[in-house]
Amino acid sequence: MSSSAAPSLAHRSIANIRTETGSGISGGPASPHTPSRIISSTFGSPSSLRAEEDIIVIELGSRFIKLGFAGEPAPKAVLSLGPEQLRRVGDFRTWDPDHKDDWHRRPTGKTWGDDHELWQYDAPIVSLMSSAVTSVVGAGTRSALVVDLGWAETSVTSVYEYREIRTTRTTRAGKMLVNETHNMLQDALSTSSAHSQKTRREREQGRHSLSFVECEEVACRLVWCRQVKRGDLPSIRRPEQQQPGGEALPTVEEQDESSPTSPIEEERSDSNVEVLIHSVEPAENLTLPFQQLSEPCENTYFAPHYSRSSFDDDELPIHHLIYQHLVQLPIDARAVCMSRIVFIGGCSRVIGLKRRIFDELSKLVHERGWDPVQGRAPKQYENNALLKRGSRRATEGPTEIEPPARETEERRVTGEDEPRSAADVIEDSLRKRDSHHPKIQGTLRPLGSLGPWGGASLACQLKVMAMANIDRELWLQQGVNGASRPSEVDVKAQQRQSMGPGGLMRGAGDVKRPSTAPKPIIDIRHIRENPELHEQNCLERNYVQQSKSPARINEIFAHWQALQKDSRAVRERSNLLRRQIANPASTSGDDNAEFNEIRSKTRDELLDEARVLKQKLAAVEQDEAKLVEEMEGLALAIPNLTSDVTPVGDEPRLLSYINEHPHETPSASDKVWRSHVHIGSELGLLDFAGAGTVSGWGWYYLLDEAAQLEQALVQYALAVATRHGWRQVAPPSVVYSHVAAACGFQPRDQNGEQQIYSLAQSAADAERGKPELSLAGTSEIPLAGMKAETTLDATELPAKRVAVSRCYRAEAGARGASTKGLYRVHEFTKVEMFAWTAPDADETVDVFEEMLDIQTEILGSLGLHCRVLEMPTADLGASAVRKCDIEAFFPSRQEQNDGWGEVTSASICTDYQTRRLATRAKIDGKLTFPWTVNGTALAVPRVLAALLEAGWNEQEMSVSIPACLQPWMEGKEKIVRKTIS
DSSP states (O other), X not given: OOOOSSOOOGGGOOGGGSOOSSOOOXXXXXXXXXXXXXXXXXXXXXXXXXXXXXXXXXEEOSSEEXXXXXXXXXXXXXXXXXXXXXXXHHHHHTTSTTHHHHHHTOOOOOOGGGGGSGGGSOOSOOOOXXXXXXXXXXXXXXXXXXXEEOSSOEEEXXXXXXXXXXXXXXXXXXXXXXXXXXXXXXXXXXXXXXXXXXXXXXXXXXXXXXXXXXXXXXXXXXXXXXXXXXXXXXXXOOHHHHOTTSOSOOOOOXXXXXXXXXXXXXXXXXXXXXXXXXXXXXXXXXXXXXXXXXXXXXXXXXXXXXXXXXXXXXXXXXXXXXXXXXXXXXXXXXXXXXXXXXXESGGGGSBTHHHHHHHHHHHHHHHHTTOSOOSHHHHHHHHOTTTTHHHHHTSSSOOOOOOOHHHHXXXXXXXXOOOOOHHHHHXXXXXXXXXXXXXXXXXXXXXXXXXXXXXXXXXXXXXXXXXXXXXXXXXXHHHHTTOSSGGGSOSGGGXXXXXXXXXXXXXXXXXXXXXXXOOOOOOHHHHHHOHHHHHHHHHHTTOTGGGGHHHHHHHHHHHHHHHHHHTHHXXXXXXXXXXXXXXXXXXXXXXXXXXXXXXXXXXXXXXXXXXXHHHHHHHHHHHHHXXXXXXXHHHHHXXXXXXXXXXXXXXXXXXXXXSOOOOOOOXXXXXXXXXXXXXXXXXXXXXXHHHHHHTOTTOOEEOTHHHHXXXXXXXXXXXXXXXXXXXXXXXXXXEEHHHHHHTTOOOOOTTOOOOOBBXXXXXXXXXXXXXXXXEOSSTHHHHHHTTXXXXXXXXXXXXXXXXXXXXXXXXXXXXXXXXXXXXXXSEEEEEEEEEEEOSOHHHHHHHHHHHHHHHHHHHHHTTOOEEEEEOOGGGOOSSOSEEEEEEEEOGGGTTXXXXXXEEEEEEEEETHHHHHXXXXXXXXXXXXOOEEEEEEEEEHHHHXXXXXXXXXXXTTTEEXXXXXXXXXXXXXXXXXXXXXX
């Protein structure tokens, strides 16, 4: 793409891609709605031989589809969707008198159109771009107000820095224009002697007298828009005169709309037009005044015969719609968008329509300014001397009207002071009133555009970064905080300490919650009313530090109440002052000492006192906010309450066994119980030494049958869970740290260290407040966060999901004889079950027991000897009220815990996670917090280790493969030592 010599942004250099003379590229069949653009130059230099990865730009309109390659100025093909084709066939058939009956008798169940739907095409990447944003790119700017005069509706979209801020719509569009054209032609046809009776009868029955094609043809070819009389327009400068410095973008206007009316056009406006109608029998040649052809456009887009208050929000005239849209924009966005008004859409080609809309909008802005309140009340307030008494007191005196300089000099010489007549005073008052207009604070100006397709082609070719890579986190922060621009976001307040090399392993509880995180809704009242219960619960769970929080919360709450009580008088006094300052007449009916004292003060005295009280209240509110923040932080760290069936202490309760206990004998070779580490080395299945060189302690390689065995275990666990009605999910492995903290994921080993990996942040990410990321320690975290800030319907509960994911644990301080091999590693594969249930104990327990049944079925079919334990309070995590573990028997671990090792667990968390993630459920018309249940279907490394030890055959030097896994192991029954040939 060539560019001019002057330095400018690439997407603003559009002078060289405007329409030029010379041969052009045909955009397809000519149509009033989809005309071809004759442009000689191109956006890029695409080859005639297209590569497979070339970008294809498709514009989907209500009446057409345009296709072409990115970088070209016009589409290669334009499919106009006429009455006989798919997209517009509904509009066409409504003109058929028998359409209603035919529609009810239509055959149903047709699927022949499925082969022609766009989603059937196997495109590598599909990017959906807004037509408003691409039109802004086609206009060579970054912000604009796009008015899309389409077929079904007219939309007004404000685009600020390539982002849509607001969109408003009206039904006044091309469809209504064609209907108005039909009504005009039907009225003319009713005057014909040959068709008068039939036409009147059809009008009474609400039927159409003319064909859709002819009415649309007249609307597109002959209908025009009359202009506002020059005398009715406000005396404002032209756009090109308002900014003489040449800094503004060039204005592209149509010559027939911007130039003054010529005498020939004035003569033509008084002439007649003949319209030949073929859709009636016999054919009729209608003679219409040229002025009458402007009535359909007048009635459709401006509705001058109705008042503004008679319209609904979705049927506003175009100029009122644009004005209301601009009024509701932020001031800076409005100032930018109003100076870049872009008209697009098929109906924007109606002669004179764009100029008329712009003139009507200019009149509205000139008369009203940007005051959203209109009517008698504002005018009464402006003219009410009593209401404006305070503002007059602040002035130094009446405004003097200085006479002209020559008259002043004459008076100084003669010393005469001639009194002015009453007529002169009245004339001056009228002149002053007429010259008063609201401040517009901006410049109205139209801007030309290449249209949506051309803008999309240009954007794809230039790869505009602001459109392609908008920082999602920063944009979410702006949206959540109600900001309309980056300057409104307090980034400094959202900063967190970046993770350095020494800070890679941190607890999730230490993470600061950013503003984009779901706002937790903790039942602090229950903690305040039951401090002893929560303190005892913390001590039983071994949360010693958190056991002091309930008492501290009550202290903070008492302090907060004291601040509220002490500041009540200040707040009441401040409210009275604000009431008196805003409207002095509002306190005239109150008769007490305080009101009398306030009314006796001047406006300046009231403002001074209000300013002092505001500073006091600001300090009090700041202290209150700190107390509330501290109270919420303490409440978030308090663990969930404990179920009555959970044993108190640190000893679990045995519930049942799975399979018979094996009778193992020590290995004959080394007189010790063979471990999976030795077996894996013998059979060439595990490589810890190579992983130690690459990654360090706690990492491993699975080789050959061990890698197959991992996939077989995963597939088998998923098959069992899916058979029981659990839906599969593939979750992400990287999550926000505050989401992990909200799930209560703070696993602790015997030394109490935290077990989560946090990703290092760059200084730039920390500076702009980007939320911190962590590696998921379990897929429970992304599964719980999947429904954050959403409301579940009662029919969806219980919602059961099963997911397979890679899990990452720091396992700090976990080295020892009992943790060798695969028993405790940093990265592993796990199949996790997660469910949302109604807040009902019986229903939740049913899902919990279903999880235990699935775990029992999987481990039992693998031939492992296991025991099911009800875990004590000391082993519960922060979120669980009840937890059951299943431990498998490891012959090599008989010196530690009698050979038992945990392989799965299941927990009930009630509403601990949903309150912190703002997940709600609507049950019986009321919003509540659902309960969550989670359980491990299968943790691959430990189950694989248990299979190696349980299936080991010392004599044959082989490992038996359970029958349920053999379909995923190529039918193998054993794993044997490999021989090198």
